[in-house]
Amino acid sequence: MPDVIPLFPLGSTVLFPGVLLPLHIFEPRYRELVRDLLNLPDGESRRFGVIAIREGWEVGGSAAAKSLHRIGCTAQVHRIKPHADGRFDVIGVGAHRFELLDLDQDSHAYLSATVRWLDSDEDAGAEATMIAHRAGAVFGGYAAAVAGLQGIEAEPLELPDDPAVLSYLLASSALLSLHDRQLLLAESSTVRRLHLLTAMLRRESLFVQELRAVPVPLIELSVPRSAN
Template identity: 35%
Template structure:
């Protein structure tokens, strides 16, 4: 099943079920949010989020000031500049700021494959194809070990604050857990994107086990770090 939605490129991947706060100030994205607000109340305010492979999230400043065209920061070929998979987001809360910008909170809904990009309007739109989720063989059996290793990873990050993690509950659903960990683990965008593109939850959880063990071993070899700076998730500014 294909659909066409407004496209919002970001510097990082969004995962289904995860919350995305956005601070919207560029003209192209203000136009996008304005069009979402103009939809009937009964219509879902959805847009497509995709991570940037080559380029910049915010328009670079040129001789004539800030370039606000739909392809600003992405070059001439958006299909090359953007990753091929993303996540549909639903904007449940939108607040207008002084000066015409917006603050919004969106939630990841489902994965998609990027089929084509249209740059003829004030902002990019994309033809997308939904990518269904599947647990995959052995996904349920992986859950206890992934939870255990992720808990150890969190404790290494938290250091002296590890007691605050006691009693934390994790979802039993393999797919939900796989996306939660994909969003929470500290990793570069290409690694996060690989997790988003995994064919099923079992594959994603298996990759996350390797990643978490690797990252935990690195943390063990590092001197004490200000973990709070590592685990804070900034608001995306666009």
């Protein structure tokens, strides 16, 4: 059943379930969003939807819906630290994937959205476990190659055993394009997500070895980053 949630679009950022999201909130519209979350009754979930902007760093106006990706992830608020000048530091953790159905630009200064919750096939069977081990090993090689570009040694990896958790952690840790990260977020099958992620990591490792650099799409370098 569709729900309405507050929306926090972010430029070139894809949030995955289980991944930490620290935010420094200073824009008036997002201060209002945080105040509304703080005013919720005790026991009611303090969450907002995080969704990536297709191009640039801001969204609004008649083209707002077209400027956003369709798949996002909620951030469950774990801590809100207010500042005397009205700013907030917020710690959220990725929770549930959703599909954007409709936008509301009129009810608040910030966007809200009607969303459909996406089910996940969190397969923990033998195939998922085998592919998870393979993905972890490939990521280890990728991390070592990236660290080598900086003249340092990669830190030892302590990876989770759960294949779904591992897939989201590696997807958020690798220096992948926005397009790649959206593909991974949109994939409901843990097995298919791990296969896709492994192929991406192998491709990126080859780029690092051949080019001695980490490729970044030009669109992600074209506009300066905003904190919120």
